[in-house]
Amino acid sequence: MGADDDGDARDGDARAALATLTNYEKLGRIGEGTYGVVYKGRCKTTGDVVALKKVRMDRERDGMPLTSLREVRILQRVRHENVVRLLRVIQGDALNNVFLVFEYCEHDLARLIDNVKTTLTTSEVKSLMTQTLRAVEYLHERFIFHRDLKLSNLLLNQRGELKLCDFGLARTFEPIDRGSYTPKVVTLWYRAPELLFGCDTYTSAIDMWAVGCIFAEFLKHEPLFPGSTEIEQLNMICALLGSPNSHIWPGWDALPHARKFKLPEQPYNFLEINFPKLSAAGVNLLDVLLTFDPEKRGTATEALAHPFFQESPPPKPPAEMPTYPSTHSAPERGAERRNAKRSRGALDERIGAVF
Incomplete structure (x- = not known):
């Protein structure tokens, strides 16, 4: 494996770490909406403050709600300075424990x-x-x-x-x-x-x-x-x-x-x-x-x-x-x-x- 391969592997490991809930600490609850609870959080790897939106799954039997799937699909398509940026989707310790990670606004x-x-x-x-x-x-x-x-x-x-x-x-x-x-x-x-x-x-x-x-x-x-x-x-x-x-x-x-x-x-x-x-x-x-x-x-x-x-x-x-x-x-x-x-x-x- 060459130096570039080593670098790619490290980048892949870093991205994998960012995609797990254990890499984030909750700093407090921001609010709650129809489709989920939002927390202020911090990434342990980068130190960046983020917003963590826990997807509400209590009404679902077949996985992620359609509204959340639609939200993720749309936010993955859009990039604009006046639209909040979806950073990643992460899985918790259970299948019904899904979080959307957003840039944080005060x-x-x-x-x-x-x-x-x-x-x-x-x-x-x-x-x-x-x-x-x-x-x-x-x-x-x-x-x-x-x-x-x-x-x-x-x-x-x-x-x-x-x-x-x-x-x-x-x-x-x-x-x-x-x-x-x-x-x-x-x-x-x-x-x-x-x-x-x-x-x-x-x-x-x-x-x-x-x-x-x-x-x-x-x-x-x-x-x-x-x-x-x-x-x-x-x-x-x-x-x-x-x-x-x-x-x-x-x-x-x-x-x-x-x-x-x-x-x-x-x-x-x-x-x-x-x-x-x-x-x-x-x-x-x-x-x-x-x-x-x-x-x-x-x-x-x-x-x-x-x-x-x-x-x-x-x-x-x-x-x-x-x-x-x-x-x-x-x-x-x-x-x-x-x-x-x-x-x-x-x-x-x-x-x-x-x-």
């Missing part, structure tokens, strides 16, 4: 927004929005929709870099001949109107509605539509944006649940009144993203080219974003209650949403 933006007292400046909002839109644009260009965009699925590291995470509901879509998918996706507060009305031939525009809700949340430091039921969600949407009709959204009344809900007769859009400090261009961008008709809703590419990002102040470079103590430590009680309220909509109808 914050999720939902917890950060809930805990930080100071509001984001316009340039900071623009920085977070452009990074979010770049991640979404990258996915949509590859015919992948995320289907669960929300603040808690946006991570932020101490270098000011935003990373989109949690691809448990993500899947590829048909760009031309629309496929049929489950409408039981996206956390309720960020769920697009076509999903609320039961549409199962939706497009990547569902992600863009969620981006609009995230934009508003960056500005308000609170959720835009924090409904607890679908009808309450729709009433909140109509109260702010006006009620849908066939003029602004052709064909909406033919959707499966269009007659299920009695909507208020409210013809006015109150975005400008509700965001008095936002520029006219910013209000327009919010309006473009929160458009009822998914065919007219702005795309990620269109949003990135919007005049809002060209006007002063410019987006703050990530390296100049403020830093905060890690929010993965135990939150204060008020934030803990808000985080629990945030997660309620995430669990209401997601389980089993695999199509």
